Amino acid sequence: MYDLGYFRNNIGSIAARLADRGFTIDMEAFRELDSQRRVALAESEKLKAQRNAESQEIGKLKKAGGDTADMQQRVREMGELIAKLDADAATLDEKFSQLMAGIPNTPHESVPAGKSAADNVEVRRWGTPPKFAFTPKAHWDLGPELGILDFDRAAKITGARFAVYMGLGAKLERALINFMLDVHTKEHGYTEVLPPFMANKDSFYGTGQLPKFEADLFKLEGTDYYLVPTAEVPVTNLYRNEILDLEALPIKLTAYTPCFRSEAGSYGRDVRGIIRQHQFQKVELVKFSRPESSYEELESLTRDAEDILQRLGLAYRTVVLSTGDIGFSSAKTYDIEVWLPGLKEYKEISSCSNFEAFQARRAQIRAKSGKEKAEFVHTLNGSGLAVGRTWLAIIENYQQADGSVVVPEVLRPYMGVDIIRGCK
RNA sequence: GGAGAGGUGGCUGAGUGGUCGAAAGCAGCGGUUUGCUAAACCGUCGAACGGACUUAAAUCUGUUCCGGGGGUUCGAAUCCCCCCCUCUCCGCCA
Numbered sequence: 465m466y467d468l469g470y471f472r473n474n475i476g477s478i479a480a481r482l483a484d485r486g487f488t489i490d491m492e493a494f495r496e497l498d499s500q501r502r503v504a505l506a507e508s509e510k511l512k513a514q515r516n517a518e519s520q521e522i523g524k525l526k527k528a529g530g531d532t533a534d535m536q537q538r539v540r541e542m543g544e545l546i547a548k549l550d551a552d553a554a555t556l557d558e559k560f561s562q563l564m565a566g567i568p569n570t571p572h573e574s575v576p577a578g579k580s581a582a583d584n585v586e587v588r589r590w591g592t593p594p595k596f597a598f599t600p601k602a603h604w605d606l607g608p609e610l611g612i613l614d615f616d617r618a619a620k621i622t623g624a625r626f627a628v629y630m631g632l633g634a635k636l637e638r639a640l641i642n643f644m645l646d647v648h649t650k651e652h653g654y655t656e657v658l659p660p661f662m663a664n665k666d667s668f669y670g671t672g673q674l675p676k677f678e679a680d681l682f683k684l685e686g687t688d689y690y691l692v693p694t695a696e697v698p699v700t701n702l703y704r705n706e707i708l709d710l711e712a713l714p715i716k717l718t719a720y721t722p723c724f725r726s727e728a729g730s731y732g733r734d735v736r737g738i739i740r741q742h743q744f745q746k747v748e749l750v751k752f753s754r755p756e757s758s759y760e761e762l763e764s765l766t767r768d769a770e771d772i773l774q775r776l777g778l779a780y781r782t783v784v785l786s787t788g789d790i791g792f793s794s795a796k797t798y799d800i801e802v803w804l805p806g807l808k809e810y811k812e813i814s815s816c817s818n819f820e821a822f823q824a825r826r827a828q829i830r831a832k833s834g835k836e837k838a839e840f841v842h843t844l845n846g847s848g849l850a851v852g853r854t855w856l857a858i859i860e861n862y863q864q865a866d867g868s869v870v871v872p873e874v875l876r877p878y879m880g881v882d883i884i885r886g887c888k
Numbered sequence: 889g890g891a892g893a894g895g896u897g898g899c900u901g902a903g904u905g906g907u908c909g910a911a912a913g914c915a916g917c918g919g920u921u922u923g924c925u926a927a928a929c930c931g932u933c934g935a936a937c938g939g940a941c942u943u944a945a946a947u948c949u950g951u952u953c954c955g956g957g958g959g960u961u962c963g964a965a966u967c968c969c970c971c972c973c974u975c976u977c978c979g980c981c982a
Contacts, residue, residue: 468937505938509951516951519963523906532962539962707898832898833916838935 465564465826472498481570484577484787489567497560504553511546515539565669566676569822571787572759572796578786584799585786590770591779593803598865602806603856604737606863607633610886613738625727625742632884636858636871637745639878640851641720644747644772648848652768654718654749659698661721662689667701670827672793672819679728682742691724695748696845703752703829710833713841714761715752718848720745737856739811744852751844752829755821758842759796762818766798769814769848776872778857779803781810795820798846802853806860813853816846 471478479489518539522532576585607613612633618626629637648654665688668674673681673693682691692698699719708715723746734740749768753761766782773780785797794817801810821840824830832838862870869884876882 502938505951509938512952513950515962520906522962526962527906536962543962709898838898 478570485571486788487568501556501560504556508546508549508553515542568792569795571790575796576786579788581789583786583788584783586781586783589781593779594861600805600863603859606859609867627738637851637855639875640854642878643875645720648718654716657699657717657719659719662691663697664688667697670701670704671697671823680726682724682726692721693725694723695719695721699750700843701827704827707838708831710831713752713754713831717750720747738852746850747848749846749848753842755842758818762844765844765846766816769800769816769846772849775874778861793819793822802857804857804860814847814849819843
């Protein structure tokens with residue numbers, strides 16, 4: 465969501481930048497609706513001013529014992545006219561907000577122009593993909609063989625795109641969650657949050673999933689609640705409609721939640737294994753930043769996420785998404801991609817974004833200090849990390865010739881074992 | 889699930905049909921006083937969206953906003969209806 469005044473004055477340059485991401489602003493419609501709406505507003509306001517004045521006059525006259533019947537009649541008719549004008553204005557307003565709510569954020573100037581993911585630019589690489597003296601297996605073979613991952617029974621219990629973790633597999637998931645939360649809270653300065661796993665419409669609107677992306681969500685029947693697709697939703701909305709203390713910024717929060725995604729439109733993509741599931745676990749990083757320092761905060765947030773991979777000894781690369789691949793609400797996004805020997809490719813494991821004031825404006829999250837006017841904060845978030853994909857990265861990268869999996873050093877205190885062997 | 893009490897500005901809290909965008913206090917901001925700090929005193933202090941003026945800011949002006957939505961009325965924070973949320977008690981439950 466844009467600041468209306470800013471948008472009006474800069475529509476040309478905004479449109480040019482949005483064209484980079486493949487979005488066309490209907491300028492004609494904007495100008496038309498905007499001016500129609502303003503005219504309607506002015507007209508109705510003028511009448512309201514008149515009504516207010518006359519109503520007050522009636523009050524005074526009545527007190528003085530005068531006859532006000534004629535006046536009352538006239539004002540009543542005025543009221544009917546106002547109701548009609550307001551209805552027109554409301555219709556225009558609704559159309560206008562819909563138009564505005566559907567316009568994506570403007571990419572930051574440092575974001576490379578491009579049409580698709582193919583135009584993303586790698587900014588750095590860390591680690592070396594492991595070399596194997598044998599042909600490494602994919603986790604969808606290794607997991608079931610080790611008896612730590614079960615797709616068939618998950619399908620029986622629920623359906624496709626679900627998994628059951630068993631034994632050390634379940635423990636590895638839990639170890640990763642604890643490890644990530646511990647690093648972020650003890651070493652990176654984040655405060656842990658455990659939010660609700662479902663949220664209401666206003667929250668989804670605030671972070672930008674609604675109204676445009678309802679199809680991606682699971683809605684709970686008989687309620688207005690949706691299952692969270694990421695902790696970004698409940699955690700960013702923690703401060704919706706609040707005015708924060710500017711001095712307290714940045715606020716850094718981390719949260720573990722399951723994430724639920726309908727994955728509509730991704731049929732046939734990543735169908736094997738646990739890469740793309742209807743439910744997965746994630747540790748999320750969220751920041752509320754002063755506007756002037758939000759890009760520094762994006763850098764450090766991305767580094768905080770990368771740090772987890774480094775400690776786990778997993779090779780990765782970081783790319784900056786081009787204008788063609790960046791998300792709806794984001795102004796700049798880094799994807800961190802981990803090396804997967806089974807797939808023989810780098811696969812997204814974290815997405816770190818600066819939304820600038822786009823979400824804050826929708827969610828009314830402001831900050832002020834002293835007499836200063838409250839200003840919208842900048843919101844950021846990133847996965848720190850997607851636990852399921854970290855799980856499979858470990859299984860694939862640390863696999864041995866005999867089918868066992870070595871547990872990374874840092875996870876051993878959490879796992880209580882050094883190696884995962886078949887436990888069928 | 890049953891019964892009751894509430895939701896007012898950054899916070900606390902008064903206001904039950906017109907003179908209320910809203911008393912008072914706190915916090916904030918500006919100032920006076922003052923070795924420093926503190927205190928005291930004076931002043932100031934809500935937001936959104938329009939319009940005028942302006943390069944802009946400032947200023948002036950209009951409308952709307954007292955949990956959300958609807959209604960009654962010439963006129964609603966105040967009366968009526970629906971919904972949401974919070975608190976207390978009872979029941980149930982991990």
